Amino acid sequence: MTIEGLIIGLSVGASCVASCGPLIMSVIMKNSPTPSDAYSYLGRFMAGRLMAYLAIAAVTGLMRGCQWQSAKVMAVMSIAVGVMMIVNALVKLPSYCAKGVGVKTYIRSHAPMMYVPALGFISSINICPPVIAAATASLNAPSTAQGIGTFVLFFIGSSIYMLPLPLISLFEDKEAIRTIGRFMSWIIGVMFIVKGLIGL
Amino acid sequence: MKNKLYSTGNVLRSILLTLPMTLISMMMLSQGGQALGTLEDTCVYLAACAIYNIAFFLMLYKGEIDKWRAVVFATSAVLFSVSFMNNLIELRGSVTYSDADVLSCEIPFCHIVTTMVVIPAAIKQTIIFPGSIMTGFASISAMFVIIFGSSIILGRGFCSWGCFYGGWDDAFSRVAKNPIIKKVNVAYRWFSFAMLIIMALWSAATLAPEYCSWLCPFKLVTERDAIVDTETLLKNVVMVILFLGLVVVLPLITKKRIQCATFCPMGAFESLFNKISIFHVKNNESKCIKCGKCQRSCPLLAIDSKLKPLINCSKCGKCVDACPTGAMQFHIKGTPVGTKITTARLLFLYPAYTLMVTLIGGSVVNAIKIIINLF
Ligand code: SF4
Ligand code: SF4
Ligand code: SF4
Numbered sequence: 001m002t003i004e005g006l007i008i009g010l011s012v013g014a015s016c017v018a019s020c021g022p023l024i025m026s027v028i029m030k031n032s033p034t035p036s037d038a039y040s041y042l043g044r045f046m047a048g049r050l051m052a053y054l055a056i057a058a059v060t061g062l063m064r065g066c067q068w069q070s071a072k073v074m075a076v077m078s079i080a081v082g083v084m085m086i087v088n089a090l091v092k093l094p095s096y097c098a099k100g101v102g103v104k105t106y107i108r109s110h111a112p113m114m115y116v117p118a119l120g121f122i123s124s125i126n127i128c129p130p131v132i133a134a135a136t137a138s139l140n141a142p143s144t145a146q147g148i149g150t151f152v153l154f155f156i157g158s159s160i161y162m163l164p165l166p167l168i169s170l171f172e173d174k175e176a177i178r179t180i181g182r183f184m185s186w187i188i189g190v191m192f193i194v195k196g197l198i199g200l
Numbered sequence: 201m202k203n204k205l206y207s208t209g210n211v212l213r214s215i216l217l218t219l220p221m222t223l224i225s226m227m228m229l230s231q232g233g234q235a236l237g238t239l240e241d242t243c244v245y246l247a248a249c250a251i252y253n254i255a256f257f258l259m260l261y262k263g264e265i266d267k268w269r270a271v272v273f274a275t276s277a278v279l280f281s282v283s284f285m286n287n288l289i290e291l292r293g294s295v296t297y298s299d300a301d302v303l304s305c306e307i308p309f310c311h312i313v314t315t316m317v318v319i320p321a322a323i324k325q326t327i328i329f330p331g332s333i334m335t336g337f338a339s340i341s342a343m344f345v346i347i348f349g350s351s352i353i354l355g356r357g358f359c360s361w362g363c364f365y366g367g368w369d370d371a372f373s374r375v376a377k378n379p380i381i382k383k384v385n386v387a388y389r390w391f392s393f394a395m396l397i398i399m400a401l402w403s404a405a406t407l408a409p410e411y412c413s414w415l416c417p418f419k420l421v422t423e424r425d426a427i428v429d430t431e432t433l434l435k436n437v438v439m440v441i442l443f444l445g446l447v448v449v450l451p452l453i454t455k456k457r458i459q460c461a462t463f464c465p466m467g468a469f470e471s472l473f474n475k476i477s478i479f480h481v482k483n484n485e486s487k488c489i490k491c492g493k494c495q496r497s498c499p500l501l502a503i504d505s506k507l508k509p510l511i512n513c514s515k516c517g518k519c520v521d522a523c524p525t526g527a528m529q530f531h532i533k534g535t536p537v538g539t540k541i542t543t544a545r546l547l548f549l550y551p552a553y554t555l556m557v558t559l560i561g562g563s564v565v566n567a568i569k570i571i572i573n574l575f
Contacts, residue, residue: 018319018404022397179387183394189404 003152004137005150009157012130016158020049022188023123025165026085027116029181032174038166041116041183046162050121050155056131057138057151075199081123083190084115089185130158204264205519214261220550221256225249225557227566244572248565251275252557259549265517269368273360276365276560279567281421284364286570291441296426309340310422311347311363312466313412315396316403343472350555354548355477356470359460359500360516361552362559365418369459370516373451373499380453388462389501389512396468411465417443459501460514467500471512479548480531481509481520484538487527494519494528 024045028038093115124131134154138147171177229248236242255268262268285295317340350358359366399411414435418445419425423430442463450458460467474480483494487520488507495503502513509519509528519528528547531537 015405018401022401056568086386176390176393179390180393180397182449184398187398188395191398 002020003153005153005155006157007133008130008133008137009154010153010160011157012133013082013158015030015130017161020045020123021162021165023081023085024116024162025168026181026184026188027088027093027119028166028169029177030088030185032178032181035166035169042162042166044113044116046118046155046159048122049159050152051117051125052121053131053134053151053155054148056125056135057148058144068111071199075196077122077125078192078199080088081119081192082123082189082196083191084119085185085189085192087115088119089182089189102184107198130154149189202224209443211261214257214524217260217546218253218257219525221553222249222253223408224550224554225252225256225561228557229561231562231565235530240572241569244565244568246550248561248568251564252553252561256294256553260546264521265545265549267361268523269517270367270374272556274367274371274374276556276564277364279366280364280560280563282570283563283566284525291434294426295423297423298426298428302409303545309343310415311343311358312365312418312464313409314344314347315400315469316409316411317392320404320407331403335550346559350551350559351470351473352476353551354515355474356467356513357477357548357552358470358480358514358555359467362555363466364560364563365421366457366460366514368418368421369447369451370499372448373455373457376452376455384454384456384458384501386501389510390467391462392464393471396465399465413444416444417447417459419561435454454501456501461502461512463501467471467512468515474511474513478533479515479544480533481513481515481517481535482529482531483508484527484529486538487525489525489527491524492522493494497522515536515552 024042027045028041031037033041070123093113134151137154138150141147141150168177226249229245229252230236238243244308247475259265288295300377328500347358354361360370394413399415402410415438417439419439424433424439427433427436446459446463450456490507492507495507497518498509499518500511500512500514500517502510503519504510515530517530520530522528526541529538529541530548531541532544532547535544
């Protein structure tokens, strides 16, 4: 049954680029990192996304079909994503490749970095049609573990389409790319906040 | 006054160089003979031919491209709206459209929606615009051929020579003698690129042309949602605010084409074609005296601090006209800079003007007839 997750992921992955692509693209563009940094941003965004999927899978499995998703929660999530995008427009994220020495220093110096995984997590908790399809498959899995497996494979299948996005950092005119990324963050931020406010 | 750098010098030479355009415009404006039915139709047709050819002649004779281009471009935009809205009233009885019109795919295809159709077509194999693929006076396939063909040849030249909306903000950007706001932050030139990426992906996610639904100011001068509920009321309010703000007021006070320079996703999309077009506007640095007139005059914020035209240049020719030394010039990529500049101008002008006549000329003929019939 778990292979169904992979098939769903592969078939709807393009939609994921359309829905979540602008978020991570604007982060990459605004902070205009090198390609390796850009892939690091994508990796962390994906990690946040995976956490969200696992959480959805676990809750779906535990609740076994009970309605747990609330429109109000989704609206709040939407506002949170909007605020995070505006933060991205205003604040320059430090490079992911910066190293901290010692656990405390590492945490302190990497605290702002948690921003990207958190963005991946919150935006993916926001349930979209592909996630609903994967959730249904997960629900039909014989056990919670297999349900989670379905979601992990869904994640892998849908993530493949995201891989080319960081290549935007190869563009030479870094200033233009940064400015476009900043404007994208503003536009997406306002859009998500308005969407959330309407949903409240 | 003539621009001595580019004026063809004498009337006869200018007439001879206008002749190819005369033939092309006569052919295009005749609309396969449809425009020549009655004596009145023929007179209107000849008048339209005269307008286009006199403007072209003046570009050559006076050596000023932008001034005469803008007159025809702006007039054409207004007349296009008259013709388009009249067509809709004849076809559908109204310039508003309802859900039923959308469902029956009766919305004429507009080039701006190209930016929202391409990605869903590529990744979801779906055409998300409610228009006819093959038939009608603005079918999707016909518009695709014209837009991509012209963009490959002219790059973003489309935005100063072919777009039937651009003339609106171009016109308003010329009304005031001096700008009230003298400095516009040039970073805003990149806003339209952000709009392009978001609108393309948002439309792919929702499978609806979201810019058209919510943000296009030009619906005010073409067709718009019938107001039937709060959502359609809101859409109409947004449309009026955007038209007044981006197309009228801001161009008036900045003397820049704010809608086209900063907001329209199609402008950004067209800009990408500047990378492949053989024509561009170039600063011949050996002649440049760094006076900055080109940068101040550019209506699209398309000249950078090093006085070089950028990817968003629409080849309007305003900076070329403004440059006192002839440093700013039309140029064909791969040819030596500073040589054969008149040839490069001419080679650009013919296809650019042909695009204008082809895309908007028919509507101009129709609109003149409509206006005459009003009296
Ligand atoms: S920017 Fe948009 S509205 Fe302006 S001329 Fe280009 S396509 Fe037309
Ligand atoms: S750079 Fe020159 S030709 Fe290009 S848009 Fe600006 S004024 Fe027009
Ligand atoms: S107007 Fe001409 S001379 Fe003056 S800065 Fe521009 S290119 Fe140089």
